[in-house]
Amino acid sequence: MLDPVAVRGGLGVDVHADRPYRPTGQPEGTHVTHHADPCESWSLSTRAVAVGRPHQPGEPLNVALTPATSFIAGAGPGYSRVGNPTWEPFEDVVGSLEGGRATAFASGMAAIGASFEVMFAAFGDGRPVVAAPHVHYSGSRLLLEDLRRAGRITLLTYRPEVDGPATVADADIVLIETPANPGMEITDIAAFAAGRARVICDNTYATPMSTRPLEYGADIVVHSASKYLAGHSDALIGVAVTADPEISDRLLGYRTTHGSTPGVMEAWLATRGTRTLPLRFGAASDNALRLARRLSDSSLVAEVRYPGLPTDPGHDVAARQMSSYGAMLTFRPHGGSRHAQAICEATRLWLHATSLGGVESTLERRRRHADESAAVPPDLIRLSVGCEDVEDLWQDLSDAITRTT
Template sequence: MTHDDSDADSDRDASPANERFETRAIHAGQDPDPETGALMTPIHANSTYAQDRPGEDRGYEYSRTGNPTRSDLEANLADLENGSHARAFSSGMASINTVLNTLEAGDDVVAGSDIYGGTHRLFTQVYEQFDLSFSFVDTTDLSAVEEAIQDDTELLWVETPTNPLLQINDIAALAEIAHENDALCAVDNTFATPYLQRPLDLGADIVSHSLTKYLGGHSDVIGGALVTDDPELDEQFGFYQNSVGATPGPFECFLVLRGTKTLPVRMDRHCENARQLAVWLEDHPDVSEVYYPGLESHPGHDIAVRQMDDFGGMVSFELDATLEETSDICAETEVFTLAESLGGVESLIEQPAAMTHAAIPQEEREASGLSDGLIRASVGIEHYEDLRADLQSAIDAVLH
């Protein structure tokens, strides 16, 4: 399965100007500079802006409140997600934090049990002390989600594909459950990107991104974003964006804009490599389980086919190995770099139990399926055969 630009998909992928995603990725929100004709969005390295008279500015007064480079990025992201409003933040965690800022003491949040460890930490170790409650459930089980929602539940937080087990959640069904209970549905779309999946089109109220990952795409920038179609929600996000001040600088915004221009071609290669690697791993004698939604054996494959245009560049797999052996395999790779994060052009490998999800208590981590033998790979755009050979060499060095 590959991203389809055929006429059959034109309604989904086309803007009002009937432009396809690849065209919008390069041009949306980014006109040449009217004064100089500069093709690339200028880096507006300003903290403040001259005013004509007190209180009469030309659209910008202070760069925490608004910056032209950031505005172009926000317009680009809103367009790619088929949304009307976007806000950029200094990190993905800052964007998630902003969603929680809109809640009040006593509110409840239902979230997936398989989510990024940093999100889990923010929920439980930061916001629980402010009298927010969090219920973690298997969001692939719609009945479990319905049972978890209470009268005071205001938010359903969903990742899909999830981190790190790559579960697939039915966005349309979950959004419907949230709305039936007067709650908002927020989807972290970091793993899929808007090139592969657009949650707002499926009924979600909020889309969250770590711009650090695929949208930036080159492991050289930290950023986050929220996209919505709701102007009242966007106004709240803008208030906290300005009041708290967790905003990206103009250079960071420039780098992400550079990244979104090549998002389609990069994602095509990420998906191609990940798909081949997952097929190979599924038949590997030392691998007990492969988690990749592009495999027909994946329990969420049919949903992924329905709501995604391709299956992404993330592959997780489980070895019959101890924590130490798994750590050694990750350390033995040479083409794959042992590092946290994901979504860059280079392939990364990590052990969730000891790295990205170490903040989750061991008992809770194991209950959700995060074993000591689990490895998560962010499959880059190198040559597939080099990636396969590197993994085989590392496995052989430790297990044979």
């Protein structure tokens, strides 16, 4: 298993350390050395609650909100584009959960965009080959298409559950989403990371409570932290995590130079949300498994994708690399896209809305979005299962399916 502290030993950085402030005079775009923290022995649930807390006498238990752009010279970051005390507990706790060093960004797309740019730097004026899943998050897909049209990359696609790692043997960078958004395909991270390519893994769906991609060989893990990490559908923020000290410094340098910094209110909300991630994600995952089983038994449903079902095409790989199967699932009703849309509009408890990962349960027909991939079935309904009582969720969903049939 990868030891992120050992990996970062060359810089003297303990990725599990608390760091309420950067030391005086720290140059822009560099990470710093921190004192050792005992949390290496803690469970992930304990880390979610405890890492990044203030420890000095008289300090509040929760980090203070610091809505300031400038700081008195002589201590601290100096200017908020370089750093802000409100971000740092969030970076600390997410880094500890993922087993690396975290850099917060203004959004998940800012985090993944920075991750690609940092990787591209190694190729100079060359055109790297980027491999991406044939269906993945529309924002990432549009980003890669823009880069391809600009002549900056050569783009190839692979089917995670069909194509083996040999399919991406010529790639310089491989993007992984597992489970994939929205189709729920599962990628064997270790197998795809075993080659020469650098690997960026979007862990938004699984979260570190289920999968820690750095342990399987990924170079960078990214999150739309607006989803499960923040967890309440009220904060737009992203994060990138790596155990490689050079990549870590480049990510911070990129954020500082390009100004893709998170807002302090968003960082504060995301820190507070991450404290309850184990409880929220556990409850929602339990609900999702029970709903997936019931949907798969329904004669009104044509297909269910959830990695916790033994019949799911990705189940065997998921069982090896996921400690739980998450709270996202999809299903396709009999009756086509019109029936699917009618179901989404007929629920009362389930909210018909995009995005995911909040405490509330949401559903949507993904192809209602013009920018969604044509490879996504038009009748596919994506469920983001929340923390409500599972019986209430099932009653509302099954009633909607039945009433619209």
